[in-house]
Amino acid sequence: MPIPAPPTRTRYDAATLASLTADAAAIVARYPDPRSGLLPMLHLVQSVDGYVSRDGILFCAEQLGITAAEVSAVATFYTQYKRHPNGTYTVGVCTNTLCAVMGGDAIFDELSEHLGVGHDETTEDGAITLEHIECNAACDYAPVVMVNWEFFDNQTPESATALADRLRAGEAVAPTRGAASVCTFKQMSRVLAGFSDGRADEGTGAGDPTLIGLRIARENMWTAPSPAEKEPAEGAPAGAASGGPAGATAPKPGEPGSSAARTPTTPSDALPGGKPGTPGAAPGASKGAEK
Numbered sequence: 001m002p003i004p005a006p007p008t009r010t011r012y013d014a015a016t017l018a019s020l021t022a023d024a025a026a027i028v029a030r031y032p033d034p035r036s037g038l039l040p041m042l043h044l045v046q047s048v049d050g051y052v053s054r055d056g057i058l059f060c061a062e063q064l065g066i067t068a069a070e071v072s073a074v075a076t077f078y079t080q081y082k083r084h085p086n087g088t089y090t091v092g093v094c095t096n097t098l099c100a101v102m103g104g105d106a107i108f109d110e111l112s113e114h115l116g117v118g119h120d121e122t123t124e125d126g127a128i129t130l131e132h133i134e135c136n137a138a139c140d141y142a143p144v145v146m147v148n149w150e151f152f153d154n155q156t157p158e159s160a161t162a163l164a165d166r167l168r169a170g171e172a173v174a175p176t177r178g179a180a181s182v183c184t185f186k187q188m189s190r191v192l193a194g195f196s197d198g199r200a201d202e203g204t205g206a207g208d209p210t211l212i213g214l215r216i217a218r219e220n221m222w223t224a225p226s227p228a229e230k231e232p233a234e235g236a237p238a239g240a241a242s243g244g245p246a247g248a249t250a251p252k253p254g255e256p257g258s259s260a261a262r263t264p265t266t267p268s269d270a271l272p273g274g275k276p277g278t279p280g281a282a283p284g285a286s287k288g289a290e291k
Protein backbone atom coordinates (compact mmCIF):
# COMPACT_ATOMS: atom_id res chain seq x y z
CA MET A 1 0.00 0.00 0.00
CA PRO A 2 1.48 3.40 -0.93
CA ILE A 3 2.45 5.63 1.99
CA PRO A 4 0.34 8.83 1.91
CA ALA A 5 2.26 12.04 1.42
CA PRO A 6 2.68 14.09 4.61
CA PRO A 7 0.32 17.06 4.97
CA THR A 8 1.73 20.40 3.93
CA ARG A 9 -1.09 22.78 4.90
CA THR A 10 -2.63 23.62 8.25
CA ARG A 11 -6.31 23.00 8.88
CA TYR A 12 -6.98 26.06 11.04
CA ASP A 13 -10.19 27.90 10.26
CA ALA A 14 -9.85 31.34 8.74
CA ALA A 15 -10.36 33.29 11.97
CA THR A 16 -7.87 31.17 13.95
CA LEU A 17 -5.33 31.35 11.16
CA ALA A 18 -5.68 35.14 10.92
CA SER A 19 -5.20 35.54 14.67
CA LEU A 20 -2.23 33.17 14.77
CA THR A 21 -0.63 34.89 11.79
CA ALA A 22 -0.90 38.31 13.44
CA ASP A 23 0.63 36.98 16.66
CA ALA A 24 3.37 35.19 14.73
CA ALA A 25 4.27 38.44 12.99
CA ALA A 26 4.63 40.13 16.38
CA ILE A 27 6.92 37.32 17.56
CA VAL A 28 9.06 37.32 14.41
CA ALA A 29 9.49 41.10 14.68
CA ARG A 30 11.38 40.63 17.96
CA TYR A 31 14.30 38.87 16.29
CA PRO A 32 16.84 39.68 13.55
CA ASP A 33 16.31 36.19 12.09
CA PRO A 34 12.73 34.80 11.88
CA ARG A 35 13.76 31.28 12.88
CA SER A 36 14.90 32.64 16.24
CA GLY A 37 11.21 33.01 17.07
CA LEU A 38 10.55 29.27 17.03
CA LEU A 39 10.44 28.74 20.81
CA PRO A 40 7.77 31.38 21.50
CA MET A 41 5.93 30.28 18.34
CA LEU A 42 5.63 26.78 19.76
CA HIS A 43 4.15 28.23 22.95
CA LEU A 44 1.79 30.25 20.77
CA VAL A 45 0.39 27.19 19.02
CA GLN A 46 0.07 25.49 22.40
CA SER A 47 -2.01 28.45 23.54
CA VAL A 48 -4.48 27.64 20.76
CA ASP A 49 -4.34 23.85 20.46
CA GLY A 50 -3.30 22.91 23.99
CA TYR A 51 -0.24 21.11 22.62
CA VAL A 52 2.12 21.25 19.67
CA SER A 53 -0.22 19.81 17.10
CA ARG A 54 0.45 18.72 13.54
CA ASP A 55 -1.15 21.96 12.39
CA GLY A 56 0.96 23.95 14.83
CA ILE A 57 4.14 22.43 13.46
CA LEU A 58 3.15 23.23 9.89
CA PHE A 59 2.16 26.74 10.90
CA CYS A 60 5.52 27.41 12.58
CA ALA A 61 7.37 26.02 9.56
CA GLU A 62 5.39 28.20 7.16
CA GLN A 63 5.80 31.36 9.20
CA LEU A 64 9.51 30.93 9.88
CA GLY A 65 10.64 29.56 6.52
CA ILE A 66 11.98 26.31 7.95
CA THR A 67 10.95 22.69 7.50
CA ALA A 68 8.39 20.79 9.53
CA ALA A 69 11.19 18.39 10.46
CA GLU A 70 13.21 21.26 11.94
CA VAL A 71 10.22 22.41 13.97
CA SER A 72 9.57 18.86 15.17
CA ALA A 73 13.20 18.45 16.18
CA VAL A 74 12.92 21.42 18.53
CA ALA A 75 9.42 20.58 19.78
CA THR A 76 10.48 17.08 20.78
CA PHE A 77 13.63 18.28 22.54
CA TYR A 78 12.06 20.45 25.27
CA THR A 79 9.67 18.98 27.82
CA GLN A 80 7.57 22.15 27.99
CA TYR A 81 6.32 21.38 24.48
CA LYS A 82 3.60 18.78 24.60
CA ARG A 83 3.09 16.31 21.77
CA HIS A 84 -0.36 15.28 22.96
CA PRO A 85 -3.26 17.30 24.39
CA ASN A 86 -2.31 18.64 27.80
CA GLY A 87 -4.61 18.97 30.77
CA THR A 88 -6.04 22.31 31.81
CA TYR A 89 -3.47 22.32 34.58
CA THR A 90 0.03 20.91 34.57
CA VAL A 91 0.75 19.82 38.11
CA GLY A 92 4.49 19.50 38.38
CA VAL A 93 6.09 17.94 41.43
CA CYS A 94 9.73 18.83 41.95
CA THR A 95 11.56 15.58 42.48
CA ASN A 96 15.01 17.06 42.10
CA THR A 97 17.39 16.24 44.92
CA LEU A 98 16.41 18.64 47.68
CA CYS A 99 12.65 18.49 47.12
CA ALA A 100 12.85 14.73 46.71
CA VAL A 101 14.46 14.18 50.10
CA MET A 102 12.12 16.71 51.69
CA GLY A 103 9.08 14.78 50.51
CA GLY A 104 8.77 15.43 46.76
CA ASP A 105 8.97 11.75 45.87
CA ALA A 106 6.24 10.92 48.37
CA ILE A 107 4.06 13.73 46.98
CA PHE A 108 4.47 12.49 43.42
CA ASP A 109 3.65 8.92 44.40
CA GLU A 110 0.58 10.00 46.33
CA LEU A 111 -0.68 12.22 43.49
CA SER A 112 -0.03 9.51 40.94
CA GLU A 113 -2.03 7.02 43.00
CA HIS A 114 -4.79 9.54 43.75
CA LEU A 115 -5.19 10.73 40.16
CA GLY A 116 -4.56 7.38 38.50
CA VAL A 117 -1.94 8.78 36.12
CA GLY A 118 1.81 8.66 35.82
CA HIS A 119 4.39 11.15 34.57
CA ASP A 120 3.20 13.19 31.58
CA GLU A 121 -0.21 11.57 31.68
CA THR A 122 -3.53 13.36 31.89
CA THR A 123 -6.56 12.56 34.02
CA GLU A 124 -9.62 11.27 32.16
CA ASP A 125 -11.50 14.51 32.77
CA GLY A 126 -8.70 16.44 31.04
CA ALA A 127 -8.10 18.58 34.10
CA ILE A 128 -4.61 17.61 35.21
CA THR A 129 -1.41 16.49 33.56
CA LEU A 130 0.99 15.19 36.19
CA GLU A 131 4.73 15.69 35.78
CA HIS A 132 8.02 15.20 37.50
CA ILE A 133 9.79 18.54 37.23
CA GLU A 134 13.34 19.62 37.84
CA CYS A 135 14.53 22.22 40.34
CA ASN A 136 12.61 25.48 40.07
CA ALA A 137 15.04 27.47 42.19
CA ALA A 138 12.62 27.33 45.09
CA CYS A 139 14.62 24.90 47.19
CA ASP A 140 14.13 27.13 50.23
CA TYR A 141 10.44 26.16 50.06
CA ALA A 142 10.97 22.46 49.45
CA PRO A 143 9.08 20.38 48.62
CA VAL A 144 7.53 22.48 45.88
CA VAL A 145 4.62 21.78 43.56
CA MET A 146 3.97 23.95 40.50
CA VAL A 147 0.58 24.40 38.88
CA ASN A 148 1.08 25.88 35.43
CA TRP A 149 4.39 27.21 36.77
CA GLU A 150 2.90 28.97 39.77
CA PHE A 151 4.47 28.10 43.13
CA PHE A 152 2.81 26.02 45.80
CA ASP A 153 5.43 25.90 48.53
CA ASN A 154 6.13 23.50 51.41
CA GLN A 155 3.69 20.88 50.22
CA THR A 156 2.77 17.55 51.75
CA PRO A 157 1.08 14.57 50.11
CA GLU A 158 -2.16 15.66 51.80
CA SER A 159 -1.99 19.30 50.73
CA ALA A 160 -1.03 18.33 47.17
CA THR A 161 -3.95 15.92 46.75
CA ALA A 162 -6.31 18.53 48.20
CA LEU A 163 -4.92 21.03 45.68
CA ALA A 164 -5.49 18.58 42.83
CA ASP A 165 -9.05 17.91 43.98
CA ARG A 166 -9.83 21.63 44.01
CA LEU A 167 -8.41 22.05 40.53
CA ARG A 168 -10.52 19.15 39.22
CA ALA A 169 -13.59 20.61 40.92
CA GLY A 170 -13.03 23.91 39.09
CA GLU A 171 -12.34 25.83 42.29
CA ALA A 172 -10.04 28.84 42.28
CA VAL A 173 -6.71 28.20 43.97
CA ALA A 174 -4.13 30.75 45.04
CA PRO A 175 -0.40 30.11 44.69
CA THR A 176 1.79 30.64 47.74
CA ARG A 177 3.78 33.35 45.96
CA GLY A 178 3.56 35.26 42.71
CA ALA A 179 0.29 35.68 40.83
CA ALA A 180 -2.93 35.75 42.83
CA SER A 181 -4.50 32.91 40.88
CA VAL A 182 -3.69 30.08 38.51
CA CYS A 183 -4.52 30.42 34.83
CA THR A 184 -5.08 27.59 32.36
CA PHE A 185 -2.40 25.82 30.39
CA LYS A 186 -3.46 27.64 27.22
CA GLN A 187 -3.43 31.02 28.95
CA MET A 188 -0.02 30.27 30.44
CA SER A 189 1.28 29.23 27.03
CA ARG A 190 0.30 32.58 25.58
CA VAL A 191 2.28 34.35 28.31
CA LEU A 192 5.28 32.13 27.55
CA ALA A 193 4.90 33.16 23.91
CA GLY A 194 5.60 36.68 25.12
CA PHE A 195 2.10 38.17 25.34
CA SER A 196 1.59 39.67 28.77
CA ASP A 197 -1.58 38.91 30.72
CA GLY A 198 -0.86 41.86 33.01
CA ARG A 199 -0.28 39.68 36.07
CA ALA A 200 3.51 39.67 36.23
CA ASP A 201 3.66 42.02 39.20
CA GLU A 202 0.99 40.34 41.29
CA GLY A 203 1.88 39.07 44.72
CA THR A 204 5.21 38.52 46.38
CA GLY A 205 8.11 37.02 44.48
CA ALA A 206 10.62 36.44 47.25
CA GLY A 207 9.35 35.33 50.66
CA ASP A 208 11.07 35.24 54.01
CA PRO A 209 13.15 32.06 53.54
CA THR A 210 14.68 33.62 50.44
CA LEU A 211 15.36 36.96 52.10
CA ILE A 212 16.47 35.85 55.56
CA GLY A 213 20.15 36.09 54.69
CA LEU A 214 19.68 39.65 53.51
CA ARG A 215 17.79 40.54 56.67
CA ILE A 216 20.47 39.09 58.94
CA ALA A 217 23.17 40.94 56.99
CA ARG A 218 21.30 44.23 57.42
CA GLU A 219 20.70 43.65 61.13
CA ASN A 220 24.42 43.11 61.60
CA MET A 221 25.38 45.84 59.11
CA TRP A 222 27.33 43.35 57.04
CA THR A 223 28.21 44.57 53.57
CA ALA A 224 30.03 43.13 50.61
CA PRO A 225 33.68 44.22 50.44
CA SER A 226 34.29 47.17 48.16
CA PRO A 227 36.78 46.78 45.29
CA ALA A 228 39.33 48.81 47.27
CA GLU A 229 39.10 46.30 50.11
CA LYS A 230 40.00 43.57 47.67
CA GLU A 231 43.52 44.96 47.15
CA PRO A 232 46.11 42.30 47.97
CA ALA A 233 47.49 42.30 51.47
CA GLU A 234 51.02 43.53 51.91
CA GLY A 235 53.43 40.80 50.89
CA ALA A 236 50.78 38.84 49.00
CA PRO A 237 51.78 37.74 45.49
CA ALA A 238 50.63 39.93 42.60
CA GLY A 239 47.33 38.77 41.16
CA ALA A 240 46.14 37.34 44.48
CA ALA A 241 43.43 40.01 44.88
CA SER A 242 41.75 39.19 41.59
CA GLY A 243 42.11 35.48 42.04
CA GLY A 244 44.35 35.31 38.99
CA PRO A 245 47.74 33.69 38.82
CA ALA A 246 50.64 35.42 40.51
CA GLY A 247 52.09 38.14 38.31
CA ALA A 248 49.17 37.99 35.88
CA THR A 249 47.84 41.20 34.36
CA ALA A 250 44.65 40.94 32.32
CA PRO A 251 45.15 42.10 28.72
CA LYS A 252 42.99 44.93 27.49
CA PRO A 253 40.58 44.22 24.59
CA GLY A 254 42.56 43.84 21.37
CA GLU A 255 45.91 43.43 23.10
CA PRO A 256 47.94 40.26 22.57
CA GLY A 257 46.49 37.57 24.75
CA SER A 258 42.95 38.98 24.76
CA SER A 259 40.13 36.87 23.37
CA ALA A 260 39.75 39.28 20.46
CA ALA A 261 43.34 38.61 19.38
CA ARG A 262 43.13 34.84 19.28
CA THR A 263 43.78 32.95 16.08
CA PRO A 264 40.57 31.95 14.22
CA THR A 265 39.83 28.26 14.55
CA THR A 266 36.61 28.05 12.48
CA PRO A 267 35.52 29.82 9.27
CA SER A 268 32.82 31.72 11.16
CA ASP A 269 35.45 33.13 13.53
CA ALA A 270 36.71 35.25 10.63
CA LEU A 271 33.29 36.74 9.85
CA PRO A 272 32.22 40.19 11.08
CA GLY A 273 30.69 39.81 14.51
CA GLY A 274 32.19 36.36 14.85
CA LYS A 275 29.25 34.37 13.53
CA PRO A 276 27.38 34.01 10.26
CA GLY A 277 24.67 36.50 9.49
CA THR A 278 25.63 39.00 12.18
CA PRO A 279 25.24 42.46 10.69
CA GLY A 280 28.16 44.74 11.34
CA ALA A 281 31.40 43.91 13.02
CA ALA A 282 31.60 43.70 16.77
CA PRO A 283 34.58 45.80 17.93
CA GLY A 284 37.68 43.69 17.69
CA ALA A 285 35.76 40.59 16.58
CA SER A 286 37.76 40.14 13.38
CA LYS A 287 41.15 41.27 14.63
CA GLY A 288 42.39 37.74 14.89
CA ALA A 289 41.46 37.13 11.26
CA GLU A 290 43.48 40.14 10.15
CA LYS A 291 46.71 38.74 11.49
Ligand code: FES
Nearest residue numbers: 094099135136138
Ligand atom coordinates in the same frame (compact mmCIF):
# COMPACT_ATOMS: atom_id res chain seq x y z
S1 FES B 1 15.09 20.98 44.35
FE1 FES B 1 12.97 21.49 44.19
S2 FES B 1 12.98 23.64 43.85
FE2 FES B 1 15.08 23.13 43.98
